[in-house]
Amino acid sequence: MKIFMVGAGQVGTTILEALRGEHEFRVVDRDHERLAELVQNYGVTTVEGDGTSRRVLEQGGVDEANLFISCTSHDEANLIACLLTRRLAPNAKTIARVSNEEYLEVWRDRFLDVDFVVSSELEAALAVSRIIGIPAARQTDVFADGQVQMVEFEVPGGIASGAVIGKRLRESAVPYDSRVVSIIRAGKRIVPRGSERIEAGDRVVVIGSPKAINLWSAIVASGEQRTGDVVVFGGGRTGVAIARVLLSQGSRVRIIEADARRADRIAELLPRARVLVATGMNPDFLDREQIGRAEVAVFAMREDTKIHYAATLAKLHGVPFTIAIVHDEVSIEVFEKSGIDVALNPRLITSEEIVRFAHDPRTRQVSMLERDRFEILDVTVREDNELIGKPLSELPAKGTIIGAIIRNDRAIFPHGHDRIQRGDRVIVFTESKHAGELEREL
Amino acid sequence: MTARRRFQRAVKRRSIGVSVRASLHALGRVLEVASLTLALPALVAAGYLENPFPFLVPLAIGLAIGFILERTNRGRGRLGTREVFLVIVLAWLAGALLGSVPYLLAAHGLGHWPDAFMESMAGLTGTNISVLSDPSKLPRSLLFWRQFSQWLGGLGVIVLTLALLPRLRVGGREPTIAEPPGQEVERLSRGVKIVIRRFGFLYIGLTVVAALTLVGLALFDIDDRLNVFDAIGLALSTVSTGGFSTHAGSLADFSVATQWVVFAFMALAGANIVLLFRGLMRREVRPLVRDGETRLYVVIALLGAGGIAAALTAAGHMTSGWHSIREGLFQSVSFLTTSGFTIDNISAWPLAATAILVGLALIGGCAFSLSGSQKILRVLIIGKLLRRELTQTVHPEAVLHIRVNRRRIDERAVRGAVAFVLVFFGLLALGVLALELDAARMDFTLNVFPALADATAALSNGGPGLGFAGPLGSFAPFSDVSKLTLSALMLLGRLEIIPIAVLFSRSYWRP
Structure with a gap:
């Protein structure tokens, strides 16, 4: 496959490293030295110039490309490059990296003719949510940019029967936009048919909307277990994206932002978060606000060195778990070596996401459960699949359950009478041993 | 004219920052329209074979003055924000003066000018303060004018609170609070037209429905003490939260059915008229039900009712529990909406109950309603x-x-809201002080609580007072100074103080 890539920064380099073995690359960048480095290290063909220029794209031979990736740090440049390529090379798939989440919204509403858009802010936020979101859950994962959530809950042993627990599933008040895809009792899997019941001590796997999952949290856990207490340092766009996702999952979130005007803006954007104007480097402040009693601190400031200092200080004040959103390539190692629990690099996450799409545009994401006994796949159904048009209840069962359908980039939580349509993406739960077969069948 | 003379005139005109002539021009137009409303009581007078001249005289005066003001000041200066303040204050003053003329001229009216002025001001500001101990002795046409002036004042309040005050940013009213998001703030004159078209018609519609309901009660003999004249008169003073009754005993003379109808419509009049409009006309009930101010309105009314019922029961005042709850509910809403209807002789009530009533009147109804006082939105903020x-x-x-x-x-x-509340309480204290000093001058004994209740009644445009004669008695025993003080408080309260206060500030007149 011929890949034409605009942007030779951290993201571009990571993508190049991952894919250059199998594919032929051509890289455009304005920076002469970066390109020289790429030529020296990887021996790829490079074009010096602006990726938003039609002349540069044409001369670089974009019309031969099968896949076009624009991953500079400028959102607008990436989108324009993709839109130009749509005309210059109609057969190439296009991928744009953006940081601003709003562009993602617009893309989802089909205003932007780009095949795949990755928002590094949202990816970072979802990555954080996978680690600390929904505290009541044993395990959690997020699909379709956060529209679909998967959670495995442990139903406590002593829990009393209620509208959901202990009732037959078909009679129980399961939150509307959610589906129970599996019950695991004493290590054995039970297919959740209408006649089954969820009992105390079970584990249940649920796929649903963030709201429905919140309701589930309330069903299986008491108030205190449900709400995490998270402090986000730095109210930039990444910090706000993280706060937004965690708030939607029912966590209590405090945001610490040094700039008073920005803080004011955040308080307006996120009325449920508590916004504090402070640098986060002041021990008195940390004491006064009892930051040390928070369960998690997430650091999303602009400079890695500041993050490192603030995170270490927060650790000293007693925060048990710290997550750093870092920018430099080497930071992850430095951070994790020096006692910060998790370091995430949004650029790396973004490039991983792009690589995944480049590898296999059909299967977006796989999530493992109960070690690796079960899998949840996010697969686009083949255009010519014979399952299209059939009601879900007629699908070959084999313990496979469709938890959600992504249609036109909006999530639907199906019931038996819903049908799969052309272009649908499905979030399916299956046993790992059937996963390969299932992927081929879809 | 020499060049020097022209220079001097030009510079002189700049020396004050308000275009008085533009204001007078606008005042002229307001007067022309306003004085025409006197034609209606004149018609009523003709219908009852009474003398229509008490109404035709001020009608003619108003038209003439309005015409002169408009003609002589045409095209002079621009009507800006500052000028609007002046127009508002002058228009309400002129309206009260014109409205007092029928009381003076009518046979069996009020011979004394301060009495007539206070009566007229109480009418126009929707306050239930009166020098009459038995209004039913007035000629029908004058009694109709008394009720109708409250209704007209209500129309003025709608223009004032929905179109003018938000644009003048008075007392924490912001245009964005009044108007639903996404709607642009219109030009002033256009804003007034839109407000009249929308909410004016809603107001008229509510009045018609209230009148028809009450007329129905009268015609079908559900309330045999209510006649058609009373029914229309009560409708006019109910939807405007005015509180004037056509009978001496306020609503105590009428049946329970009539009281409940009045209760329902004054409760509506105390609610946010913008949300009411959306609920009734556009079937968007949600914004009304979800509105924080409306919810607090209901809660305060219920708490007040509960408190009053408890106080009455504790004092052994009522015959039955249900009776005290009914009285509590009615009086609570009546005072909270600053209507001031009564269904019992509340001056015989225990102090705890009347204190609650005064407290409710100090709060008032919703911010964009017909009621007066400080408004629930400000309390909420x-x-x-x-x-x-x-x-x-x-x-x-x-x-x-x-x-x-x-x-x-x-x-x-x-x-703005904080400043408003501070000024409100300051004025209230001044009002009490003025009443007390005047009473001392006249060798009366006026206790502090009745004085507070009277000043509250005036400033909150509620009523009735609890002064010398109690709620069913009149304010006649007060001296002229006190009557004018109360009139001033009524006007201040109705215009939300700031438009008047600003006229006394130096920066207002400076260029």
């Missing part, structure tokens, strides 16, 4: 402000916005 101060003490670095209905209230609006 200030409550949230206090809570924020407490939170801020514990978390000095926190950014805490004051939100109503999830929308942020601008800091400037919060400040």
Whole structure:
């Protein structure tokens, strides 16, 4: 496959490293030295110039490309490059990296003719949510940019029967936009048919909307277990994206932002978060606000060195778990070596996401459960699949359950009478041993 | 004219910052329209074979003055924000003066000018303060004018609170609070037209429905003490939260059915008319049900009712529990909406109950309603402000916005609300002081609580007072000075103080 890539920064380099073995690359960048480095290290063909220029794209031979990736740090440049390529090379798939989440919204509403858009802010936020979101859950994962959530809950042993627990599933008040895809009792899997019941001590796997999952949290856990207490340092766009996702999952979130005007803006954007104007480097402040009693601190400031200092200080004040959103390539190692629990690099996450799409545009994401006994796949159904048009209840069962359908980039939580349509993406739960077969069948 | 003379005139005109002539021009136009409303009581007089001249005389005077003012000041200066303040104050004063003329001229009217002026001012501001102990002795046409003037005042209030005050940013009213989001703030004159077209018609519609209901009660003999004249008169003073009754005993003379109808319509009149419009005309009930101010309105009314019922029961005042609840509910809503109807002789009530009534009148109805006083929205904002101060003490670095209905209230609006409440209470204290001093001058004994109740009645445009003669008695025993003081308080309260206060500030007149 011929890949034409605009942007030779951290993201571009990571993508190049991952894919250059199998594919032929051509890289455009304005920076002469970066390109020289790429030529020296990887021996790829490079074009010096602006990726938003039609002349540069044409001369670089974009019309031969099968896949076009624009991953500079400028959102607008990436989108324009993709839109130009749509005309210059109609057969190439296009991928744009953006940081601003709003562009993602617009893309989802089909205003932007780009095949795949990755928002590094949202990816970072979802990555954080996978680690600390929904505290009541044993395990959690997020699909379709956060529209679909998967959670495995442990139903406590002593829990009393209620509208959901202990009732037959078909009679129980399961939150509307959610589906129970599996019950695991004493290590054995039970297919959740209408006649089954969820009992105390079970584990249940649920796929649903963030709201429905919140309701589930309330069903299986008491108030205190449900709400995490998270402090986000730095109210930039990444910090706000993280706060937004965690708030939607029912966590209590405090945001610490040094700039008073920005803080004011955040308080307006996120009325449920508590916004504090402070640098986060002041021990008195940390004491006064009892930051040390928070369960998690997430650091999303602009400079890695500041993050490192603030995170270490927060650790000293007693925060048990710290997550750093870092920018430099080497930071992850430095951070994790020096006692910060998790370091995430949004650029790396973004490039991983792009690589995944480049590898296999059909299967977006796989999530493992109960070690690796079960899998949840996010697969686009083949255009010519014979399952299209059939009601879900007629699908070959084999313990496979469709938890959600992504249609036109909006999530639907199906019931038996819903049908799969052309272009649908499905979030399916299956046993790992059937996963390969299932992927081929879809 | 020499060049020097022209220079001197030009410079002289610049020396004050308000275009008085533009204001007078606008005042002329208002007067022309306003004086025409006197034609209606004149017609009523003709219908009852009474003398229509008491109404035709001020009608002619008003038309003439209005015409002269409009003609002589045409094209002079621009009507800007500052001028609007002046127009508002002058128009209400002129309206009260014109409206007092029928009381003076009519046979069996009020011979004494301060009495007539206070009666007229009470009518126009929707206050139930009166020098009459038995209004039913007035000629029919004059009695109709008394009720109708309250209704006209209500129409003025709609224009004032929905179109003018938000644009003048008075007392924390912001255009954004009145108008639903996404709607642009219109030009002033256009804004007035839109408000009249929308909410004026809703007001007229409510009046018609109230009148028809009450007329129905009268015609079908459900209330045999109510006649058609009373029914229409009560409808006019109910939807305007005015509170004038056509009978001496307020509503105590009428049946329970009539009282409940009045209750329902005054409760509506005390609600946010913008949300009411959306609920009734556009079937969007949600904004009304979800509205924080409306909810607090209901809660305060119920708490007041409960408190009064408890106080009455504790004092052994009522015969049955249900009776005290009914009285509590009616009086609570009557005072909270600043209507001032009574269904019992409340001056015989225990102090605890009447104190609650005064407290309710000091709050008032919703911000964009027909009721007077400080309004629930301001109470809500200030409550949230206090809570924020407490939170801020514990978390000095926190950014805490004051939100109503999830929308942020601008800091400037919060400040405006605080200033308004402070000035309101300041004026109230001054009012009490003035009444007490005047009573002392006249060698009367006026206790502090009745004085407070009377000043509250006037400033909140509620009523009735609890002064010398109690709620069913009249304000006649007060001296002229006190009557004019009360008139001033009524006007100040109705115009939300600031438009009048600003006229006394130097910066207003400076260019």
